Amino acid sequence: MELAKKARSVSSRRKLAPRQKGKLPGKSALSRMQILDAAAQLFRRQGYSDTTLRQIAKAAGMQAGSIYYHFGSKDEIVDEVLATGMKDIYKLVEKTVASSGEESGYRERIERGMVAHLDLLLTKGDYFSSNIRLYGQIPEALRPKHLHLRQRYGRLWDQILREAQEAGEIRRDVKIVPLRMFILGALNWTMEWFDPHRYSVGDFARHINAVVFDGIKVDGKKDVAEVEWPAALRGPRSR
Amino acid sequence: MELAKKARSVSSRRKLAPRQKGKLPGKSALSRMQILDAAAQLFRRQGYSDTTLRQIAKAAGMQAGSIYYHFGSKDEIVDEVLATGMKDIYKLVEKTVASSGEESGYRERIERGMVAHLDLLLTKGDYFSSNIRLYGQIPEALRPKHLHLRQRYGRLWDQILREAQEAGEIRRDVKIVPLRMFILGALNWTMEWFDPHRYSVGDFARHINAVVFDGIKVDGKKDVAEVEWPAALRGPRSR
Amino acid sequence: MELAKKARSVSSRRKLAPRQKGKLPGKSALSRMQILDAAAQLFRRQGYSDTTLRQIAKAAGMQAGSIYYHFGSKDEIVDEVLATGMKDIYKLVEKTVASSGEESGYRERIERGMVAHLDLLLTKGDYFSSNIRLYGQIPEALRPKHLHLRQRYGRLWDQILREAQEAGEIRRDVKIVPLRMFILGALNWTMEWFDPHRYSVGDFARHINAVVFDGIKVDGKKDVAEVEWPAALRGPRSR
Amino acid sequence: MELAKKARSVSSRRKLAPRQKGKLPGKSALSRMQILDAAAQLFRRQGYSDTTLRQIAKAAGMQAGSIYYHFGSKDEIVDEVLATGMKDIYKLVEKTVASSGEESGYRERIERGMVAHLDLLLTKGDYFSSNIRLYGQIPEALRPKHLHLRQRYGRLWDQILREAQEAGEIRRDVKIVPLRMFILGALNWTMEWFDPHRYSVGDFARHINAVVFDGIKVDGKKDVAEVEWPAALRGPRSR
DNA sequence: GATGAATGAGCGTTCATTCAT
DNA sequence: GATGAATGAACGCTCATTCAT
Numbered sequence: 001m002e003l004a005k006k007a008r009s010v011s012s013r014r015k016l017a018p019r020q021k022g023k024l025p026g027k028s029a030l031s032r033m034q035i036l037d038a039a040a041q042l043f044r045r046q047g048y049s050d051t052t053l054r055q056i057a058k059a060a061g062m063q064a065g066s067i068y069y070h071f072g073s074k075d076e077i078v079d080e081v082l083a084t085g086m087k088d089i090y091k092l093v094e095k096t097v098a099s100s101g102e103e104s105g106y107r108e109r110i111e112r113g114m115v116a117h118l119d120l121l122l123t124k125g126d127y128f129s130s131n132i133r134l135y136g137q138i139p140e141a142l143r144p145k146h147l148h149l150r151q152r153y154g155r156l157w158d159q160i161l162r163e164a165q166e167a168g169e170i171r172r173d174v175k176i177v178p179l180r181m182f183i184l185g186a187l188n189w190t191m192e193w194f195d196p197h198r199y200s201v202g203d204f205a206r207h208i209n210a211v212v213f214d215g216i217k218v219d220g221k222k223d224v225a226e227v228e229w230p231a232a233l234r235g236p237r238s239r
Numbered sequence: 240m241e242l243a244k245k246a247r248s249v250s251s252r253r254k255l256a257p258r259q260k261g262k263l264p265g266k267s268a269l270s271r272m273q274i275l276d277a278a279a280q281l282f283r284r285q286g287y288s289d290t291t292l293r294q295i296a297k298a299a300g301m302q303a304g305s306i307y308y309h310f311g312s313k314d315e316i317v318d319e320v321l322a323t324g325m326k327d328i329y330k331l332v333e334k335t336v337a338s339s340g341e342e343s344g345y346r347e348r349i350e351r352g353m354v355a356h357l358d359l360l361l362t363k364g365d366y367f368s369s370n371i372r373l374y375g376q377i378p379e380a381l382r383p384k385h386l387h388l389r390q391r392y393g394r395l396w397d398q399i400l401r402e403a404q405e406a407g408e409i410r411r412d413v414k415i416v417p418l419r420m421f422i423l424g425a426l427n428w429t430m431e432w433f434d435p436h437r438y439s440v441g442d443f444a445r446h447i448n449a450v451v452f453d454g455i456k457v458d459g460k461k462d463v464a465e466v467e468w469p470a471a472l473r474g475p476r477s478r
Numbered sequence: 479m480e481l482a483k484k485a486r487s488v489s490s491r492r493k494l495a496p497r498q499k500g501k502l503p504g505k506s507a508l509s510r511m512q513i514l515d516a517a518a519q520l521f522r523r524q525g526y527s528d529t530t531l532r533q534i535a536k537a538a539g540m541q542a543g544s545i546y547y548h549f550g551s552k553d554e555i556v557d558e559v560l561a562t563g564m565k566d567i568y569k570l571v572e573k574t575v576a577s578s579g580e581e582s583g584y585r586e587r588i589e590r591g592m593v594a595h596l597d598l599l600l601t602k603g604d605y606f607s608s609n610i611r612l613y614g615q616i617p618e619a620l621r622p623k624h625l626h627l628r629q630r631y632g633r634l635w636d637q638i639l640r641e642a643q644e645a646g647e648i649r650r651d652v653k654i655v656p657l658r659m660f661i662l663g664a665l666n667w668t669m670e671w672f673d674p675h676r677y678s679v680g681d682f683a684r685h686i687n688a689v690v691f692d693g694i695k696v697d698g699k700k701d702v703a704e705v706e707w708p709a710a711l712r713g714p715r716s717r
Numbered sequence: 718m719e720l721a722k723k724a725r726s727v728s729s730r731r732k733l734a735p736r737q738k739g740k741l742p743g744k745s746a747l748s749r750m751q752i753l754d755a756a757a758q759l760f761r762r763q764g765y766s767d768t769t770l771r772q773i774a775k776a777a778g779m780q781a782g783s784i785y786y787h788f789g790s791k792d793e794i795v796d797e798v799l800a801t802g803m804k805d806i807y808k809l810v811e812k813t814v815a816s817s818g819e820e821s822g823y824r825e826r827i828e829r830g831m832v833a834h835l836d837l838l839l840t841k842g843d844y845f846s847s848n849i850r851l852y853g854q855i856p857e858a859l860r861p862k863h864l865h866l867r868q869r870y871g872r873l874w875d876q877i878l879r880e881a882q883e884a885g886e887i888r889r890d891v892k893i894v895p896l897r898m899f900i901l902g903a904l905n906w907t908m909e910w911f912d913p914h915r916y917s918v919g920d921f922a923r924h925i926n927a928v929v930f931d932g933i934k935v936d937g938k939k940d941v942a943e944v945e946w947p948a949a950l951r952g953p954r955s956r
Numbered sequence: 957g958a959t960g961a962a963t964g965a966g967c968g969t970t971c972a973t974t975c976a977t
Numbered sequence: 978g979a980t981g982a983a984t985g986a987a988c989g990c991t992c993a994t995t996c997a998t
Contacts, residue, residue, distance in 0.1 A: 028961070047376055049288035053989060065991080066962050074989065107456070133375075136431060137286055170455045178446050179455065185428030186421045192375060193420065207417050215454025216409045216418065217346070267978070292972060304974080305979045313972065506982070525854055527766035531968060543970080544983050552968065585934070611853075614909060615764055648933045656924050657933065663906030664899045670853060671898065685895050693932025694887045694896065695824070745957070770993060782995080783958045791993065 009040060009126040010092075011084045032070045034060040040081045040126035048078060048137040079142050082134060085127030086149040090156060092116050097160055106164035107213055113160060114205040117187050122196045132188050154180060183212065248279060248365040249331075250323045271309045273299040279320045279365035287317060287376040318381050321373060324366030325388040329395060331355050336399055345403035346452055352399065353444040356426050361435045371427050393419060422451060487518060487604040488570075489562045510548045512538040518559045518604035526556060526615040557620050560612060563605030564627040568634060570594050575638055584642035585691055591638060592683040595665050600674045610666050632658060661690065726757060726843040727809075728801045749787045751777040757798045757843035765795060765854040796859050799851060802844030803866040807873060809833050814877055823881035824930055830877060831922040834904050839913045849905050871897060900929060 038059035042051040053074055057064040071077050096116040097109050120128045135146055157180045164170045186208065194204065277298035281290040292313055296303040310316050335355040336348050359367045374385055396419045403409045425447065433443065516537035520529040531552055535542040549555050574594040575587050598606045613624055635658045642648045664686065672682065755776035759768040770791055774781040788794050813833040814826050837845045852863055874897045881887045903925065911921065 026960095031961075047286070047288065049286070050376070052987080054987090062961095063963055064989085065964065068990070069961060136372075137289070168457055171457050174450070174455050175446065178443065179450060181429075181432065182425045182447055182450065185431075186425040188431075189424030189428045190420075192424075192427075204417060207414065208421050211413070211418060211421065211454070212450060213454050213456045215450070215452050216413050217452045218407055218410050270978075291970085293970095301978095302980055303972085304981075307973075307975095308978055504981095509982075525764070525766065527764070528854070530966080532966090540982095541984055542968085543985065546969070546971095547982060614850075615767070646935055649935050652928070652933050653924065656921065657928060659907075659910065660903045660925055660928065663909075664903040666909075667902030667906045668898075670902075670905075682895060685892065686899050689891070689896060689899065689929060689932070691932050691934045693928070693930050693934075694891050695930045695932075696885055696888050748957080769991085771991095779957095780959055781993085782960075785994075785996095786957055 010088050010124050011127040039077050040130045043130040044126045048134050081127055082131040082146050085131035089120050089128045090153050106169040111209040115202055118201045249327050249363050250366040278316050279369050282369040283365045287373050320366055321370040321385050324370035328359055328367045329392050345408045350448040354441055357440045488566050488602050489605040517555050518608045521608040522604045526612050559605055560609040560624050563609035567598055567606045568631050584647040589687040593680055596679045596683055727805050727841050728844040756794050757847045760847040761843045765851050798844055799848040799863050802848035806837055806845045807870050823886040828926040832919055835918045
């Protein structure tokens, strides 16, 4: 109902292409997409077990039984949602970082990558955020595949950070893998508390980047977070 | 069965005391405790919806129906588990930071707080880790209460960080709340990937603290991460 | 409802014993038995796939979900029904033939065995008739077990026939196994057409026995089927 | 797929004729036939309820929906399969017995009829074997019609047996109807156990005929079952 | 003639919950 | 305090059937 009319999240828009250049998606492809969109949205909000096929069907504008024309099982749906989400973020970050071009330093490229990650996670990507939230909830059988996809994304960041290190923008004694775990962990955790209607994703990314690059200790430098935070984040409110 | 004999996680040990000094807990109190312990352990591993009352009952050595003598509903159990978990971490961090005494600087106290948080989350506290994992999964009605408890814990960290800032150990332009969100987020996210049997909690905390205090950029300083990481974390393995 | 009040078929009566000498069956044992009775009756009439757990539950006076307190699955029910049915007939034929004692010849003993088989199949044994009817319909996984039980019963007949042959009541050139297949096949097939309210089981057994022992060809003997058949069977009606 | 290429069972071959002498069947008639062939084969193996229209469609090389162009319902298919099967056996036995000609006695004709019945049931006729297996499983509404067809076939045998009796080859005191029930029952039951790849249909028919005509009792005659049975049937193996 | 897509009733099963004992 | 037994709503899934194209 309502869901079906909402702006589609990142992935679904692209799914339409496969048919033919310039052609509209077939009826089946459209239904498939509606199911995936509805599923991604519900999974993101409610988790795997609390999302029922009847809810997905309703949100996709059909009966529960009809889903089985397009997918063999609930597992198959969640599998595709998660895989799509991870491919989305991979491509997005890859493109974002690459397009930063030569003119900018790694510090800036990394910040852009963080913004892209946060943006997809918090405002545009039900598929990606489902992936982040659901990985620990899906049936065991699906996990190896998705672990692999996550690792691939992790290596993308490792590569960026490593290049930055080789370019002399990150100290040589910093270990890349734990650093990446630390940064992406902090970003992913925003799912639990960050309300993009109240705070700016860009501001948060900038702040984090400043902390990570410059550190918080007092040492003469004074360039951290000249950003002005909205009152909400300054106050004692938290989670 | 097995579960019941395992070392109890932080909270259950304390629960026995309230009865009377030196007295054993009553039969009822003991059963209650066994239910909570079993629930905390299962919730932590499986999430809220995937944990059944029969599983809890079995792990607690009783029948499902018997649980209702001690609790009115599954919600009531999760409510108590989460609340206990948050009280546990609050007291632990409060005590840890306080006991660091005057002799140590804030940087060290903060690192100790981080170790305490990670330790309870990853190796000792089924109650606390249940809280961290389950908050987004519990029935809506329970959320306001637990949001409040989380905020209280957040303010404890804010207070420590603010004192550090006032003591001149953190730059004045750093905003405390986003900083705390960032740090605790990264710590909480370890639940998703950190295997305490493979890595050292203390090492990870030290690394993070070094990054946060000193930053990663190249600026003459060379004191970050003198810690030697285990091969496992250094390699390309990730999540 | 109605079913529950009907006279129980052979097996259920015995099931009550295990508890204690002279004691009534427990509530659980009674429910179990009602489920099995209902299932046997419905299986016999409708086959495996066409009998639903809701039908069984209704006939047993409970809700479908309640069945799962007593049995793990539909398969488990059918497994027990079939096994019980085969044990019933085995014991019955064994006892019947043995009790015929020395005074009677094998021809008579065999006839009594046939009557017992027919009687359980057609008028008393929902368990046994379920076995006969359902063997080809049950899930593959259950078949080996029940094939084995069937073979055991087959060997009981082989033994009787073999003794008769050794005692000189059956010609030496007759092969026992095909003979038994032939006789039991004809008996089992009565499930498909024999209405015990219209015909006499004893008469039919006697007739078959006469045919098998004496043959139908004209050779001076005149003792076959002096039995007077009811009009119904004499007429052109058939199946 | 595979099914479609297999040699068609008795009935389908004939179905092609009705169009016109020498002409190929139309596309529609061919599809109809493929559906019936596939259905007969699946019904025979799996029974009525366990055979789905999708299975039939797949085996017939089409989509489930397409079946409804040719048949109004699943019932209609099973109705036609069963009716065809019964007509097949009727014609076959009629022809077989008639063609035995004057030269042979009734004993031989009856044996030939038995071989024909067994052969169609066990090796050639999915339609006929579906009829034998499914009669008790089909919707009540269809039963009267098929009962009638069965009775017609039963009367065909009655007629043969009666003629044999009048010709002096069967004793006058033998009741034809129960005798026929008995013989056909034993033959039909072979569906449950007889493996035509292991045993010879002809041998079995001969043995049965010998038993029925000569009887098994010891009386000086020694002509029963001079047939040599394969080891498999002689051993203790059974069902 | 045949298909793609969908329906909706019903299936076997699970599970939080109830309650007499 | 605890259990055994049952409930009933909901779940993931299947399947005969429908119908626009």
